[in-house]
Amino acid sequence: MLGGLAAVLAFSAQPAWAGSRIKDIVDFENVRPNQLIGYGLVVGLAGTGDRMRNSPFTEESMQAMLERMGVNIRQAQMKTQNVAAVSITATMPAFSRAGSAIDVTVAALGDATSLQGGTLIATSLRGLDGNTYAVAQGQVAVSGFKAQGAAANISRGVSTSARIAGGAIVEREVPYALRSANTLKLALRNPDFTTAQRVADVINKNFPGSAQMLDPATVQLTPTSAVPGGVVDLLTRVENLPVDVDQPARVVVNEAAGTVVMNADVRVSPVAIAQGGLTISVAESPVASQPAPLSSGTTQVLPRTQINVDDGGGKSLAMLEGASLKSLVGGLNALGVSPRDLITILQALKTAGALQAEIEVQ
Structure with missing residues (x-):
C-alpha cells in the first residue's frame, strides 16, 4: 500500500504545473458568480x-x-x-x-x-x-x-x-462594465510573489507596458495603443499565455483518510528517523476450578491473563542535507512505515525543524 503511495508522490515531483495558462491560475476583477x-x-x-x-x-x-x-x-x-x-x-x-x-x-x-x-x-x-x-x-x-x-x-x-x-x-442580469474600464486586475488564486511577477513579465513580453505587479496576489492590466480593443481585447489575448507557476513547499495531511500529498519542493535537513512499532497484546483465557468430589465447594472461574510485548525491532534512517521528496519517501519505504505512520513522522520532522515545508492538516 505504501509502495503505491510512493509512486504517486514520486510522480507528483515532476513539474506538472509548468506552462499553466493565465486563465487557469487567476480570477478576473468583478467577473464572478x-x-x-x-x-x-x-x-x-x-x-x-x-x-x-x-x-x-x-x-x-x-x-x-x-x-x-x-x-x-x-x-x-x-x-x-x-x-x-x-x-x-x-x-x-x-x-x-x-x-x-x-x-x-x-x-x-x-x-x-x-x-x-x-x-x-x-x-x-x-x-x-x-x-x-x-x-x-x-x-x-x-x-x-x-x-x-x-x-x-x-x-x-x-x-x-x-x-x-x-x-x-x-429574469434580471447583473451589469458588467468591462468595455468601459480603463484597467483590470488579475487576482492569483494562490498568491505568490514569484508567480505574480512571472505573470506580469510574460504579459509585458507580448504586450509591452500592459502589466504591473501590485502585490503577490494582484497583477494590473492597462491597455496600450497596441491593443485598440481596450481591456476586453487585452484580456482575450493574455488569458491563454503560458506561465510557470511557483509555489511554496507544502505537505497536506488528511489524518482521517491517512492521505499525504507533498509537492516537489519539499526538502529535509540532516535528521535521523527511528521507527519501531510497539505492539502490546493482552489475552484473557479464564479457567474453571472444580471442587473436590463430595465436598461442599462450588465451581469457580479463575482469571488467566497473557501479555505479550513486541517492540518491532525498530529501524532507523539518516537523511542527508537537502534530501528531496523522492529520497524521503524512498527511505521511509525502506523502514516499512504505513501511511498513518508517515503522517506522524512528518509532523515530528516539522516539530524538530528538519522539514522545510508547511504542513496543512485537514
Missing part, C-alpha cells in the same frame, strides 16, 4: 412532507399561496403531509443573460422525511441586495432514499435535499 436564495413549497409528496403541527411556517405558506389563487382556507384545519417548506439556493454565473437556465438546489426546512417525487412551485430567487434575479420551478431529483419498517430501516444519501437541473430562469 452571484449567490441566490429563495423560500418555497414542494408539493406532491407521498405522505413524506412536513407535519403541520410541527412546522407552522409550512401551513402559513400554504395558506398564503392558496389565497393568492383565490382560495380562502384560513378557518380550516390542515392535516396534509404532502407539502414541504424548502430553501432554494442557486449560483448565477457571471454574464448570465435573461432567459438562460441555471441549476438550483432544494433542501427541506421542516420535518419532511423525503422530497422524492415532489414538485417545486414557482419561487423567486433573490440576491443579497433584495432584488429578484431568477424564478425557480420544476420536478425535484433526489439522489438518496430512506426505507423503514416496524423493526428495521435503511437509508442512503440524503433524501431531504434535491436538485433541479436548469430549474431556474434568469
